[in-house]
Amino acid sequence: MTNINDFANKCILTGVKPTGKPHIGNYFGAIKPAVEMGHQAARFNLFIADYHAINFMKDPELLQTEIRDIACIYLAAGLDPKKDYFYRQSDIPEINEITTILYAFTPKGFMNKSHAYKAAVDKNLADNKPNDDGINMGLYTYPTLMAADILSMDTDIVPVGKDQIQHVEIARDIAGAVNAYYDKEILKLPSYITAENVAVLPGIDGRKMSKSYNNVIPIFEEDKIIKKAVYSTVTDSKPIEEPKNPDDVIVYQIYKCLARPEQVAEMADGLKQGKLGYGHIKAMLLDTILEHTKDAKEVYNYYMNHYNEVKGFLEDGASKARPYAQRTLQRLKETLFGNL
Numbered sequence: 001m002t003n004i005n006d007f008a009n010k011c012i013l014t015g016v017k018p019t020g021k022p023h024i025g026n027y028f029g030a031i032k033p034a035v036e037m038g039h040q041a042a043r044f045n046l047f048i049a050d051y052h053a054i055n056f057m058k059d060p061e062l063l064q065t066e067i068r069d070i071a072c073i074y075l076a077a078g079l080d081p082k083k084d085y086f087y088r089q090s091d092i093p094e095i096n097e098i099t100t101i102l103y104a105f106t107p108k109g110f111m112n113k114s115h116a117y118k119a120a121v122d123k124n125l126a127d128n129k130p131n132d133d134g135i136n137m138g139l140y141t142y143p144t145l146m147a148a149d150i151l152s153m154d155t156d157i158v159p160v161g162k163d164q165i166q167h168v169e170i171a172r173d174i175a176g177a178v179n180a181y182y183d184k185e186i187l188k189l190p191s192y193i194t195a196e197n198v199a200v201l202p203g204i205d206g207r208k209m210s211k212s213y214n215n216v217i218p219i220f221e222e223d224k225i226i227k228k229a230v231y232s233t234v235t236d237s238k239p240i241e242e243p244k245n246p247d248d249v250i251v252y253q254i255y256k257c258l259a260r261p262e263q264v265a266e267m268a269d270g271l272k273q274g275k276l277g278y279g280h281i282k283a284m285l286l287d288t289i290l291e292h293t294k295d296a297k298e299v300y301n302y303y304m305n306h307y308n309e310v311k312g313f314l315e316d317g318a319s320k321a322r323p324y325a326q327r328t329l330q331r332l333k334e335t336l337f338g339n340l
């Protein structure tokens with residue numbers, strides 16, 4: 001939807017739910033590309049969507065652990081807390097006031113059609129449960145809160161995975177409805193961008209790597225834990241000398257997404273010629289993962305051990321970002337209620 005060259009004067013914004021430990025697929029497929037894209041923009045807002053998280057997770061200790069972890073992961077991925085706007089959603093209460101205003105412009109049908117809600121209903125039906133079993137209003141209405149996250153900050157572009165496109169379109173439609181009603185540009189219309197050239201990493205069983213499939217290679221864990229996951233990657237029982245088609249080898253499929261082209265070619269040739277066995281290629285994959293994450297892991301460990309600094313970054317980020325939400329709310333209230 002957006003041309004990659006138009007970032008220079010734009011605000012890129014993205015939110016991340018602190019629910020579930022990210023894996024190398026999330027890190028190389030979403031976290032790092034979003035930070036790199038954000039750094040091409042005039043302003044990069046990255047926030048921790050803690051109000052979204054409570055729809056799914058209500059244990060405060062667990063939530064704190066997840067928030068801490070995700071904040072340190074983004075810093076490890078290169079987020080610049082001085083330049084970027086790095087904050088917690090709950091530190092900007094105006095977002096919730098804006099949400100209430102946006103409800104008045106949100107057709108209920110949008111919520112019925114939202115992917116997140118429909119996926120929850122489909123799961124209930126598959127489990128022979130009533131449609132709305134266990135679904136709270138936070139989940140049902142979450143595209144409106146997400147719209148407020150985006151619109152409050154005068155966002156131009158939202159980098160998204162395919163599942164989130166619809167939610168950005170809803171934000172755009174709601175903003176369009178507000179502007180059309182009052183016949184002036186009160187809210188900026190956001191666009192989305194999907195990172196087309198970012199690979200989808202397969203998991204250790206060959207399906208897409210996903211928290212929900214239990215097939216992940218974790219990131220920033222101890223080397224032995226990462227090794228255990230890498231060495232559990234599914235293989236057949238062909239001996240070393242039997243030529244193998246690299247496209248049938250899951251270890252190679254994962255390696256291809258991470259290693260340099262000459263390393264990938266070396267593994268492919270070794271497999272085709274029966275010179276590399278599964279033990280060899282698992283060691284090569286492990287080395288590559290450890291090499292690609294070494295520097296970032298140091299940053300991650302540093303911040304995990306100095307979380308007070310991270311808290312300071314988040315507070316500073318909220319004080320930089322909050323005036324945008326305050327101005328948006330002001331514009332909305334003046335328009336809706338007049339100057340009485």
Ligand code: ADP
Nearest residue numbers: 025026029030161199200201208209210211212
């Ligand atoms: P998961 O499937 O592990 O639950 P999410 O659905 O929470 O992951 O996705 C979070 C982000 O990570 C999304 O932007 C998604 O596109 C990206 N992502 C998830 N899995 C992968 C993968 N295997 N390879 C590349 N990117 C991924």
Ligand code: TRP
Nearest residue numbers: 014015016017049052146149158
């Ligand atoms: N809904 C997003 C997710 O599930 C997280 C999110 C919340 C978000 N608010 C946002 C993403 C605003 C982009 C912009 O991953």
